[in-house]
Ligand SMILES: Cc1cc2nc3c(=O)[nH]c(=O)nc-3n(C[C@H](O)[C@H](O)[C@H](O)COP(=O)(O)OP(=O)(O)OC[C@H]3O[C@@H](n4cnc5c(N)ncnc54)[C@H](O)[C@@H]3O)c2cc1C
């Protein structure tokens with residue numbers, strides 16, 4: 128059978144770009160990639176990167192205040208959203224161009240249009256062309272999900288938040304996950320009055336309960352109104368504002384409503400079911416450990432498979448796919464131990480099991496501390512850091528590490544190496560502290576605060 132390409136990739140995001148570059152650049156395959164929006168995908172264009180730059184932008188008011196406590200005559204003026212947005216857009220243009228040139232440099236043919244599956248070995252481009260490929264990789268990512276309440280069209284999602292014309296005075300954020308909590312802190316740091324409504328009993332479900340409580344109370348201390356067990360039932364226009372009505376009948380007005388209620392895989396109208404690619408309950412593509420679908424020539428990586436929806440995971444899956452199919456190595460992504468960080472203020476970094484998960488598996492010891500770190504304590508801030516190790520009572524292995532602190536994302540990356548290597552509590556203990564740091568607490572936790580099981 129004659130093919131136009133060895134590999135056709137649908138989607139130019141984290142997973143698709145990595146797979147295309149490795150297949151073409153490292154393994155010499157003839158590769159094409161189709162992207163219907165902007166090269167770089169969610170992470171680069173409307174996810175991790177612009178979000179992190181907004182996190183940085185939102186931290187300067189606190190810094191100026193701290194600087195005064197340290198003796199500086201520091202004064203911070205007003206935040207100029209439009210000036211920031213202009214610089215942000217220029218940076219995203221630069222990154223998009225870098226992704227594009229990385230692909231063309233590796234010899235990948237780019238189609239700037241939508242592509243859908245036609246059959247097991249062909250894709251149909253939006254301009255009508257049919258392209259045949261020995262293998263097809265679907266890396267089409269996901270999109271925000273907004274529940275179908277009345278007035279839902281008045282809300283924005285993370286897709287729009289980076290391109291607002293102006294910052295609102297009062298914002299309502301609906302949801303309690305990564306995006307909701309991160310944007311609550313970002314907007315509050317930029318001077319917006321923020322309320323967060325979450326339907327569950329505590330934000331950041333899935334993380335360690337003590338860490339969730341710690342982040343929630345730090346967010347409240349910063350002036351964010353968090354209302355748990357609050358479902359929004361409708362949105363209405365109220366002049367220039369939006370009125371949000373909750374299930375208990377209470378209503379309040381906001382200038383912006385951001386829905387951060389999860390994401391759905393981009394699998395609609397892609398020709399998948401007709402080709403025999405299996406889909407799960409949320410519409411995610413079902414794959415095996417090697418990211419292979421029910422159709423042997425079709426693979427899928429990243430958010431479209433809804434395994435762990437993080438950029439480094441999509442990248443690893445894409446890389447492992449390229450090495451397996453074009454590099455003659457059987458490589459798979461290990462999803463069992465993946466560190467993550469929520470870029471709230473303070474940040475939450477986590478790897479491994481929560482206390483609750485570990486306790487359900489066997490006897491454990493908990494080592495934990497909460498303290499006011501030197502830098503902010505000196506400036507008179509009430510901020511507290513939390514560090515916690517979940518240790519297996521039998522093997523002594525550190526099963527989980529949870530940090531709530533400024534820069535916890537940076538800290539957990541390093542702790543993750545030790546936990547991934549299978550370090551025991553005693554390995555942590557024999558590591559000599561670096562003083563004075565916050566992180567030294569991780570190697571000086573002498574006695575368990577509790578034993579479970
Ligand atoms: C606001 C936000 C913040 C985030 N922050 C972080 C973070 O801090 N850290 C982290 O690790 N992760 C973060 N994530 C998650 C991360 O962005 C995703 O896990 C990652 O981008 C997934 O990569 P992917 O390749 O699977 O899909 P994507 O990056 O979504 O790429 C898919 C691409 O496919 C294109 N596409 C879709 N269908 C077609 C089609 N039929 N034809 C052609 N092209 C198509 C889309 O336009 C898109 O560009 C964040 C996500 C959001 C929304």
Ligand SMILES: NC(=O)c1ccc[n+]([C@@H]2O[C@H](COP(=O)([O-])OP(=O)(O)OC[C@H]3O[C@@H](n4cnc5c(N)ncnc54)[C@H](O)[C@@H]3O)[C@@H](O)[C@H]2O)c1
Pocket residue numbers: 274301302303304305306307309325326327331332358387388389390435436437467468469470
């Ligand atoms: N720092 C990071 O690594 C980072 C940052 C942002 C996003 N992400 C990734 O993107 C994914 C999506 O982020 P997200 O915050 O949209 O999703 P999420 O799954 O983290 O949170 C969704 C929230 O919406 C709530 N929700 C769902 N349906 C609802 C409904 N009908 N009504 C009210 N509330 C509802 C959920 O209870 C949950 O609190 C994350 O799971 C994560 O994998 C990662």
